[in-house]
Amino acid sequence: MSRRAVLLLLVVVATIGFEARNVGAQFGIPRIPGIPGLTREREAEQSPMDMFNAFSDMDEPQEVEIGRSVAAAVGARYKILRDEALTKYVALVGNSVAATSDRPDLRYYFAVLDTPEVEALAAPGGFVFVSRGALSTMRDEAMLAGVLGHEVGHVALKHHNATIKAQRTKALAMFGANIGLRFVPGPAGAFTPVMSLVADGIAEGVLKGHSREEEMESDRVGFQYAARAGYDPAGLRDFLSALSARGTGDANVSKFFSTHPGTDDRLKEQTKLLQGFSGSGRREAERFAKAVGTATGR
């Protein structure tokens, strides 16, 4: 290669680097290590964030951070019921079920949504929500354990991973390979467009609900978690039956059917699981009524 060609190549590379930095700035994207103009000190300060590797699973601290973002989005869609006693009770039942799950080492956080709509949601990182409307449909703790077991199942089985990967890939296409593969968060607290995209996608997915296959899979593990925690695993079936009896004509239930598809098939599957279950379990109707009664207007 001639000296002129090498010089020309250097100029082109430098220009691309400069332009890439400017494009990043336009989108509010923090600077990328290795781009000309960054000093070593700045690189150290803004070192790569492996969170946005589009082709690998997110690790737990990153997942929890996305979970917090999604929890904020859920809190914007629904009001969080700030009832300390009820929240703690739901969390106690949730923790006892989560302890038997496939991810017992993850710290779970439980909250009650202040809405008459029947709803139950799970965000990555262990954030689990159940609505006041769902609680008012339940008759005992076994039903609550069944529903929470199902939601913990989504977290334990990492059902959000597919969305996370899809969003990262989308980010890769939008912001370029370097950012998509090794995104830079900037100094502590800096806003990150890629994270925003991931959190947007997950929040949308959480609020819209999971696929039929994922619902069935969570039902199966939720059944096991509730049974292992000592509850009657018929709780989830009984909850689904109670909703089915209310029917799609009930506005507070119809939303649940849209976010949790295939209720008839789910009921059949739960009945099949119960036929193969020989043990027994607690229902704790009295404790449930005492803890939940006032908040749900029973």
Added chain:
Amino acid sequence: MRGRFVVAAALALAVAAVATGQTPTRWVDRTKADVRAGKASFYEIVDTVLKGEQVTVLKSEERWLSVRTPRGKTGWLFEQTLSANAVTPAASSSFLKGAGSDASTSAVAASTGAKGLYAQQYAKSKGYDYSVVEWIESHQPTESDNEGFARAGGKP
């Protein structure tokens, strides 16, 4: 015949390990893992181990292992957190650096991840009220609440 020999050799090795006081070593195979005071995630964190760190296994119960960390702390880790083979330490994580000045080097600081810094920025950019997340995180049952509930029949 061969099978018997293998079993006998395994037994001999096990006896020898006990006799010489050897305890098995495991390597942390997660970015970070919280070592807890009990066998559930609601127990207090006594230490946090990082990827590639070596721990000594003292005993195992159910799916949890009682371990001694490199800092001499004793607590419980979920079995899937550890590998029987040496694990290469992870590169310094800027994500954990986001947790605070010493988060990438301090195991305890790392235990809280980024402490919501990125999520707070996200919520702010969307106009969401982040205080709901803080409320949820600060209104969970304590370790003793969970233990009391378990004693009252919340767990088998």
